[in-house]
Amino acid sequence: MRLIPRVERRSGRQLALPTGVSAAHRRAFTLVELLVVIAIIGVLIALLLPAVQAAREAANRAACQNNLKQIGLAALNYESSRTRLPPGYLGPDDEATVSSSANQQWAGVFTHLLPFFESGNTHDRLTEDWNIGVRENDLYYAFPTNVQVFNTAQIQLGMLLCPSMPSERPVGYMSRTYSGIENGFFSIFRFAFTQPTTLAPSHYQGCSGVVGDHGNGSNSAISFTSEITGLPLYDVTPISQLRGAFGIRSRTTIAQISDGTSKTIMFGEAPGIVGRNGDTGINAQPQDSGFTLGHPWVSPCIVPALFGLDSTQFNDGTTQLQIDWGQFGSTHSGGVIQFVFADGSVTSFTNELRDEILWSLSSIQGEEIVPGDEL
Secondary structure, eight states: OOOOOOEEEETTEEEEOOTTOOTTOOOOOOHHHHHHHHHHHHHHHHHHHHHHHHHHHHHHHHHHHHHHHHHHHHHHHHHHHHSSOOOSBOOOSBGGGTTOOTTOOOOBHHHHHGGGGTOHHHHHHHHSSOOOOTTOOOOOOOTTTOHHHHHHTTOOOGGGOOTTSOSSOOSEEEEEEEEEEETTEEEEEEEEEOSOTTSOEESEEEBOBSSOOOOBTOOOEEOOBOTTTOSBSSSSEEGGGGBOSOOBTOOOOGGGOTTOGGGSEEEEEOOEEEEESOOOSSOOTTOOEEEEEEEETTSOOOBOSTTOSOGGGGOOSSOEEEEOTTSOOOOOGGGEEEEEETTSOEEEEETTSOHHHHHHHHOSSOOOOOOGGGO
């Protein structure tokens, strides 16, 4: 019997199907072809993932830069209205009693900047039962004695969070840090606690200078050695020349920043301890890695520049730090750490920055000369 081709009419054209071929016939992928397609997709994802991560990190760095810009502007607006920068923290003026909490507010610099963060309501709530006047004394925000202060200290301020930081809360917090001379050596001290862990952290801190402020009457000589030449950088230098913009009940004016506002650090990234088996001063178990020790924004945790930006210098067989608590640092890729200067500009450095450059930029009256290509 002879087969006659079937003809279909579509849009005015004729489509003839070959003899004996069904219109429902389809050709499927073979297993080899499917595996090749999967492999190609995997290669494309592998190629695109670094670009996506780089774009995400660039966005995080830009957001972090904007945070620092806003913090710097808030401090400068405070200075415009009060003719001075806010105090670094409200602790004892006498170095001999620096570790005492009696009759000290221990309020950090950000408590004074709240109205300039558009957080005036938080400031009003915080200070309703807590006097944080620079020349006043009030009880330290001991927990849980002052419930109002404690509850307010749990309010998270988005401006004080770097988006590159881990999202989890730290295991513990530093209630306060301070500088001092112990057995002839400069040291920084801290009080850390695990409870309550609901305090809101800050990933940024004020700069206290090279060695920080030790209280009235502490003007002894100190010297540092260049890591490059091995020669003294500061030979018999009074500590007063190594102080930063923020200190104990400080009242720094722009006129006092004789090194120049564009070459003096105000704030930088300093979230606390990020890494494994860092010296938290607390029992960090069962979580001993990641973000283990943080700075509450309400607390006095300004940071000195003496120890540089490289936290890996403290690493050994068990300790692997990305950031240490007594240093500026960040979790940005490439070891990038960002700072806002006293003129409101934001600058990025890496953790390979020479220590003496950081020291020069941290003091307000050190009279150092910073090479232009270092900025």
